[in-house]
Amino acid sequence: MTARPGESPPHLADQAVRIAVRGEGQYDVVVGTGLLGELSALVGVGVSRVAVMHSSVLADTARQVANGLPGESLFLALPDGERAKDLTVAARCWSALGQAGFTRSDAIVSVGGGAVSDVAGFVAGTWLRGVRIVHVPTTLLGMVDAAIGGKAAINTPEGKNLVGVFHPPAGVLCDLDALATLPPAEYVSGLAEVIKAGFIADPVILDLVESDPAAAARQGGPHTRELVERAVRVKAAVVSADPRETLPTGGGIGREMLNYGHTLGHAIEKVEHFMIRHGEAISIGMVYAAELAQRAGRLPAELADRHRRILASVGLPIAYGDGSWPDLLDAMKVDKKARGDRLRFVVLDALARPAILDSPPTALLEQSYGALAGAAR
Numbered sequence: 441m442t443a444r445p446g447e448s449p450p451h452l453a454d455q456a457v458r459i460a461v462r463g464e465g466q467y468d469v470v471v472g473t474g475l476l477g478e479l480s481a482l483v484g485v486g487v488s489r490v491a492v493m494h495s496s497v498l499a500d501t502a503r504q505v506a507n508g509l510p511g512e513s514l515f516l517a518l519p520d521g522e523r524a525k526d527l528t529v530a531a532r533c534w535s536a537l538g539q540a541g542f543t544r545s546d547a548i549v550s551v552g553g554g555a556v557s558d559v560a561g562f563v564a565g566t567w568l569r570g571v572r573i574v575h576v577p578t579t580l581l582g583m584v585d586a587a588i589g590g591k592a593a594i595n596t597p598e599g600k601n602l603v604g605v606f607h608p609p610a611g612v613l614c615d616l617d618a619l620a621t622l623p624p625a626e627y628v629s630g631l632a633e634v635i636k637a638g639f640i641a642d643p644v645i646l647d648l649v650e651s652d653p654a655a656a657a658r659q660g661g662p663h664t665r666e667l668v669e670r671a672v673r674v675k676a677a678v679v680s681a682d683p684r685e686t687l688p689t690g691g692g693i694g695r696e697m698l699n700y701g702h703t704l705g706h707a708i709e710k711v712e713h714f715m716i717r718h719g720e721a722i723s724i725g726m727v728y729a730a731e732l733a734q735r736a737g738r739l740p741a742e743l744a745d746r747h748r749r750i751l752a753s754v755g756l757p758i759a760y761g762d763g764s765w766p767d768l769l770d771a772m773k774v775d776k777k778a779r780g781d782r783l784r785f786v787v788l789d790a791l792a793r794p795a796i797l798d799s800p801p802t803a804l805l806e807q808s809y810g811a812l813a814g815a816a817r
């Protein structure tokens with residue numbers, strides 16, 4: 441990364457990789473280790489002060505991140521996990537910024553998982569109609585997904601992510617050292633998004649996981665860094681080509697491909713009252729999408745089997761029979777990716793060839809769901 445004159449040791453610059461996001465707002469995602477104290481270059485010149493919005497469990501990391509930032513940082517501790525994505529939390533942050541006299545020459549830094557980057561991005565996008573934000577994701581899912589792309593949302597009693605903004609960050613700093621304290625189950629959940637990136641765009645990811653699934657399933661494995669980098673590149677490329685999730689005119693399905701596994705995945709999260717992790721739900725959702733595509737004659741059976749093998753090999757669930765089918769179908773229909781009453785699924789026509797399956801017959805949907813119950817066979 442670019443160091444401020446005379447500050448960062450040059451070897452850090454050499455070790456870190458910068459991945460550019462283009463389109464609306466241009467910024468870099470920096471991936472490396474030992475970067476937490478190196479944030480000032482991403483925050484940018486001319487910033488007088490920083491508000492560090494962090495998960496309450498990551499106060500130490502937040503202090504480390506604030507080291508070397510201009511002015512005296514304001515620390516805003518947020519409730520843990522999904523409880524942070526609440527209007528009352530955003531309102532408390534607005535008050536704190538107002539009382540501290542935060543202006544447009546100040547900036548926000550988020551330190552935490554996707555829940556924190558979402559609420560911090562929302563606050564940054566709305567405070568004074570938009571101030572600079574830099575994300576420091578501390579979960580695997582945050583690094584490869586939530587912190588990139590500029591979407592930020594909070595939840596309402598009516599549903600998840602219903603109120604939000606597009607507010608691209610000024611930079612994203614993925615320090616792999618931050619993953620050291622992440623609970624293993626959270627890491628594996630994030631791995632579902634990494635594997636998704638492998639299926640929709642970069643099959644080398646699948647090869648790396650298959651070469652040593654046990655190592656892939658823990659942070660600090662021999663391929664952790666390459667897996668993160670490759671998944672970041674996939675997300676960066678997709679959002680660069682389709683910054684606002686408008687279907688591109690030049691062919692391809694644009695940002696919607698990131699929704700692979702998410703149509704059923706979101707429905708499972710809903711019927712399970714969000715007691716299942718996101719990555720676990722979309723793991724099942726990807727197996728379902730593969731089953732659908734295979735039954736629709738679009739995906740070879742071997743590739744559908746590869747979904748089951750690779751997801752199971754890192755400890756992600758591939759079978760599901762707990763939810764009632766009518767409830768899941770209803771939940772899919774109200775998912776915001778459905779157009780009116782028609783269901784749309786992202787499926788694969790081949791490895792790294794995502795496409796849309798529009799309005800599949802109800803019988804096909806239900807038979808594919810039936811196959812999920814026995815998917816562990």
Ligand SMILES: NC(=O)c1ccc[n+]([C@@H]2O[C@H](COP(=O)([O-])OP(=O)(O)OC[C@H]3O[C@@H](n4cnc5c(N)ncnc54)[C@H](O)[C@@H]3O)[C@@H](O)[C@H]2O)c1
Binds near residue numbers: 618
């Ligand atoms: N805006 C987007 O484009 C986008 C994309 C994907 C997901 N999301 C959102 O991201 C959220 C999920 O993110 P998540 O999976 O990162 O979950 P999360 O933010 O809820 O974090 C999971 C748990 O890990 C803890 N944690 C985080 N980092 C840690 C660390 N380094 N060490 C120890 N504990 C740590 C958190 O406190 C929390 O308890 C959802 O709200 C989802 O809607 C947003």
Ligand SMILES: [Zn+2]
Binds near residue numbers: 585633
């Ligand atoms: Zn997801």
